[in-house]
Amino acid sequence: MSKFWSEVTKHTEPYVPGEQPQSTSIIKLNTNENPYPPSPKVLKAIKQLVNGDLRLYPSPTAADLKLTAAKYFGVNEKQVFVGNGSDEVLAFSFLGFFNPGEEIFFPDITYSFYPVYANLYGLNYREVPLAEDFTIPVEQFFNSPGGVIFPNPNAPTGLALSLDQVEQILQHNREKVVIVDEAYIDFGGESATALIPKYENLLVIQTLSKSRSLAGMRIGLALGNEQLIEGLERIKNSFNSYTLDRLALVAGKAAIEDVNYFNETREKIINTRERVAKELKDLSFHVLESKTNFLFIRHGTVPSQLIYEKLKEQGIYIRYFNKNRIDQFVRVTIGTDEEMDTFIKAIKQIIGK
Amino acid sequence: MSKFWSEVTKHTEPYVPGEQPQSTSIIKLNTNENPYPPSPKVLKAIKQLVNGDLRLYPSPTAADLKLTAAKYFGVNEKQVFVGNGSDEVLAFSFLGFFNPGEEIFFPDITYSFYPVYANLYGLNYREVPLAEDFTIPVEQFFNSPGGVIFPNPNAPTGLALSLDQVEQILQHNREKVVIVDEAYIDFGGESATALIPKYENLLVIQTLSKSRSLAGMRIGLALGNEQLIEGLERIKNSFNSYTLDRLALVAGKAAIEDVNYFNETREKIINTRERVAKELKDLSFHVLESKTNFLFIRHGTVPSQLIYEKLKEQGIYIRYFNKNRIDQFVRVTIGTDEEMDTFIKAIKQIIGK
Numbered sequence: 001m002s003k004f005w006s007e008v009t010k011h012t013e014p015y016v017p018g019e020q021p022q023s024t025s026i027i028k029l030n031t032n033e034n035p036y037p038p039s040p041k042v043l044k045a046i047k048q049l050v051n052g053d054l055r056l057y058p059s060p061t062a063a064d065l066k067l068t069a070a071k072y073f074g075v076n077e078k079q080v081f082v083g084n085g086s087d088e089v090l091a092f093s094f095l096g097f098f099n100p101g102e103e104i105f106f107p108d109i110t111y112s113f114y115p116v117y118a119n120l121y122g123l124n125y126r127e128v129p130l131a132e133d134f135t136i137p138v139e140q141f142f143n144s145p146g147g148v149i150f151p152n153p154n155a156p157t158g159l160a161l162s163l164d165q166v167e168q169i170l171q172h173n174r175e176k177v178v179i180v181d182e183a184y185i186d187f188g189g190e191s192a193t194a195l196i197p198k199y200e201n202l203l204v205i206q207t208l209s210k211s212r213s214l215a216g217m218r219i220g221l222a223l224g225n226e227q228l229i230e231g232l233e234r235i236k237n238s239f240n241s242y243t244l245d246r247l248a249l250v251a252g253k254a255a256i257e258d259v260n261y262f263n264e265t266r267e268k269i270i271n272t273r274e275r276v277a278k279e280l281k282d283l284s285f286h287v288l289e290s291k292t293n294f295l296f297i298r299h300g301t302v303p304s305q306l307i308y309e310k311l312k313e314q315g316i317y318i319r320y321f322n323k324n325r326i327d328q329f330v331r332v333t334i335g336t337d338e339e340m341d342t343f344i345k346a347i348k349q350i351i352g353k
Numbered sequence: 354m355s356k357f358w359s360e361v362t363k364h365t366e367p368y369v370p371g372e373q374p375q376s377t378s379i380i381k382l383n384t385n386e387n388p389y390p391p392s393p394k395v396l397k398a399i400k401q402l403v404n405g406d407l408r409l410y411p412s413p414t415a416a417d418l419k420l421t422a423a424k425y426f427g428v429n430e431k432q433v434f435v436g437n438g439s440d441e442v443l444a445f446s447f448l449g450f451f452n453p454g455e456e457i458f459f460p461d462i463t464y465s466f467y468p469v470y471a472n473l474y475g476l477n478y479r480e481v482p483l484a485e486d487f488t489i490p491v492e493q494f495f496n497s498p499g500g501v502i503f504p505n506p507n508a509p510t511g512l513a514l515s516l517d518q519v520e521q522i523l524q525h526n527r528e529k530v531v532i533v534d535e536a537y538i539d540f541g542g543e544s545a546t547a548l549i550p551k552y553e554n555l556l557v558i559q560t561l562s563k564s565r566s567l568a569g570m571r572i573g574l575a576l577g578n579e580q581l582i583e584g585l586e587r588i589k590n591s592f593n594s595y596t597l598d599r600l601a602l603v604a605g606k607a608a609i610e611d612v613n614y615f616n617e618t619r620e621k622i623i624n625t626r627e628r629v630a631k632e633l634k635d636l637s638f639h640v641l642e643s644k645t646n647f648l649f650i651r652h653g654t655v656p657s658q659l660i661y662e663k664l665k666e667q668g669i670y671i672r673y674f675n676k677n678r679i680d681q682f683v684r685v686t687i688g689t690d691e692e693m694d695t696f697i698k699a700i701k702q703i704i705g706k
Contacts, residue, residue, distance in 0.1 A: 002580035004530050009449045014590030017413050037405025046403045052390030054569035060370050084437055087593040096362045120591040177357050201357060216407035216599035227355035237367030238473040240440040246569035247600050
């Protein structure tokens with residue numbers, strides 16, 4: 001604590017990301033990265049721009065990237081916002097659409113950055129308890145005084161709401177912004193982008209970190225009606241004129257354009273997930289039905305923390321949350337088939353099978 | 354205006370950056386970019402990292418880049434903060450050290466993003482008038498109730514304070530943070546980094562955009578005592594875990610390490626600046642004494658707006674501020690010698706010499 005800190009700084013409770021060990025010999029299943037490299041077309045596009053022009057500012061409007069995203073999502077470019085990872089887009093959205101004193105709703109078990117943003121901006125929030133089976137209780141999100149945010153699929157549970165359920169939440173919050181955080185949508189969920197023409201209070205946030213293998217380049221985006229996007233632009237242009245560097249802009253564009261590669265890799269991950277889920281069930285694990293690139297699992301008898309620690313000793317990193325209601329679970333990112341074989345082998349040893 | 358905007362969004366007055374025309378045939382002297390490319394070592398370092406590892410998150414702590422900067426500046430790595438351009442570092446600093454209701458001081462003619470940040474966070478501010486000769490009146494910055502921020506050298510004037518003058522401001526604001534924004538320090542000013550061991554209230558902000566030719570990669574940094582840096586980390590970790598992508602991290606490191614290239618290019622720019630300043634004076638321009646990579650100039654009889662417009666017609670972009678007290682000036686970034694020859698030739702035509 002320092003006397004020079006502002007009141008905001010004193011009261012922040014910063015987010016703690018998953019461990020990022022630098023060793024290349026570990027199997028990294030702890031931060032939901034994609035096990036496959038970015039599209040070769042992405043790497044080629046970046047390389048072409050590594051030249052003297054890096055002395056020049058990037059486009060402050062990111063018009064090219066927005067246009068590409070707009071085409072892909074079937075909206076116009078004024079319905080697209082881009083930012084420095086979906087974390088930045090989320091941070092701008094909390095500031096841009098929510099007001100102190102007007103309670104916002106999000107699930108009690110969810111992306112743990114939400115309460116951090118709320119604290120940063122002095123927002124009141126209600127952490128709506130998930131149902132016993134960890135599903136989002138849709139009715140509990142109706143009529144929020146300040147707005148709603150939830151991930152779909154949710155993290156770390158991996159469970160998805162149907163489009164109908166998302167629409168119910170939108171219908172019952174007509175006067176407030178509903179943010180659907182679709183970081184993991186491409187692994188099996190139904191995107192709410194289809195509802196954008198119908199709901200002016202809908203903001204959909206996505207990222208290229210997961211399904212497009214670009215966590216290292218920090219590219220996030222928001223989709224919604226033009227007024228919401230204009231609101232985000234106002235916040236962004238009051239914060240940093242150029243949030244994406246020249247290489248991130250071109251990487252994002254190339255990644256969205258290479259639809260074949262995207263489909264190929266995400267299908268591989270989905271197939272691996274289903275196969276591993278089945279194997280874990282056969283090993284007496286309770287496995288939540290995942291629509292993401294990770295599994296949220298609990299063994300019948302062996303404690304999760306023990307599994308986490310034993311795996312770590314063997315150089316396999318997964319994520320354990322020491323938090324009420326979920327401390328009996330671990331979250332396991334879907335890696336390559338080879339990585340998951342090693343993981344399953346290690347798990348068998350730990351649980352004594 | 355949208356009913357979905359927060360009060361903050363409704364009241365923002367976003368910053369407007371200089372034009373970023375995409376044509377490559379223009380001579381771009383309007384946004385203070387470096388006319389020389391980044392060091393070849395920087396381009397090489399980036400290229401080496403354009404590979405499959407871009408699927409992985411960058412280091413959330415940016416430890417390597419911080420260590421490199423710490424060595425260069427002669428501080429320890431806990432005295433270094435890095436961000437997505439110095440604009441982001443400034444945005445975090447306004448939120449991290451200044452409180453609503455406690456008036457902060459900055460010059461009336463200065464980087465026009467400062468009032469934008471202040472509005473974004475609901476801060477009160479006093480725009481302290483520059484003296485008649487556009488110098489910063491040091492005593493007017495004493496005993497600020499909320500803190501102080503000023504660029505040194507100042508922009509768009511280009512004038513620098515001496516280290517003694519900066520120290521006076523620090524001495525008379527012991528209980529509040531004084532931010533010295535040194536975006537242009539490498540072109541002739543005296544850096545306040547030398548004062549960090551002596552003043553715990555000093556935060557120095559620099560950027561790699563100007564003197565290290567990396568505007569396209571968005572790398573800014575802050576230097577100060579450990580408590581101030583910890584405050585910035587708290588804000589950053591409440592906003593975005595990974596603010597610099599993998600390529601920016603390595604570009605920054607390589608750029609700071611290549612001291613020879615840095616010295617060579619900045620000396621070229623300083624030499625060109627001095628030569629052009631003399632030529633402009635010979636053409637009846639009033640030229641402020643610049644310690645930056647730009648000149649702030651006013652002609653004896655020809656209006657600045659006219660000069661700006663006529664140059665633009667010829668594909669030469671400079672910056673004109675339609676603002677009280679400085680609307681008789683234009684700001685001209687120092688380009689290559691060839692670019693400045695073309696500029697001077699065009700100027701001669703416009704003023705009829």
